[in-house]
Amino acid sequence: MDQPDYADLVAAAFTACDLAYAPYSRFQVGAAALTASGRIFRGGNIENAAYPMTVCAERVALFSAYAAGEREIIALAVVTPTDEVASPCGACRQVLLELAPNCQVILLNKAGRQQRTTPRDLLPHGFGPTQLEEARGR
Numbered sequence: 094m095d096q097p098d099y100a101d102l103v104a105a106a107f108t109a110c111d112l113a114y115a116p117y118s119r120f121q122v123g124a125a126a127l128t129a130s131g132r133i134f135r136g137g138n139i140e141n142a143a144y145p146m147t148v149c150a151e152r153v154a155l156f157s158a159y160a161a162g163e164r165e166i167i168a169l170a171v172v173t174p175t176d177e178v179a180s181p182c183g184a185c186r187q188v189l190l191e192l193a194p195n196c197q198v199i200l201l202n203k204a205g206r207q208q209r210t211t212p213r214d215l216l217p218h219g220f221g222p223t224q225l226e227e228a229r230g231r
């Protein structure tokens with residue numbers, strides 16, 4: 094079966110890119126998360142003059158969905174302003190694995206060329222709740 098094209102989700106990620114707050118890096122990233130209930134949550138990266146306080150677009154979108162009570166993310170589209178398709182930072186991979194382990198990840202360059210992947214492919218051998226549960230059981 095053909096995979097869905099997620100056209101609305103991709104369009105939302107491009108909108109999120111335009112709305113990003115990135116005055117320091119000027120590297121605007123956009124993300125959009127599609128939930129099982131059919132809602133789309135956008136997020137752009139949000140920077141801060143205290144640089145490490147910055148939050149990436151992927152986490153803004155995922156946290157926004159979770160803040161609205163959503164728990165099942167079907168797909169996450171991410172747009173970077175690059176010629177080559179880029180892939181999420183390590184921190185976002187960790188968050189993605191916990192908050193959206195079964196989602197389809199759609200990575201797009203600025204022209205809309207896309208590559209698809211999964212949270213487990215992005216972060217093999219990731220740390221998760223299993224490790225915490227194991228330690229508690231000891």
Ligand code: THU
Nearest residue numbers: 118120122138147149150181182
């Ligand atoms: N950034 C993201 O929002 N997502 C990524 O996947 C990589 C990096 C942001 C963080 C920072 O605001 C800017 O891009 C430059 O690193």
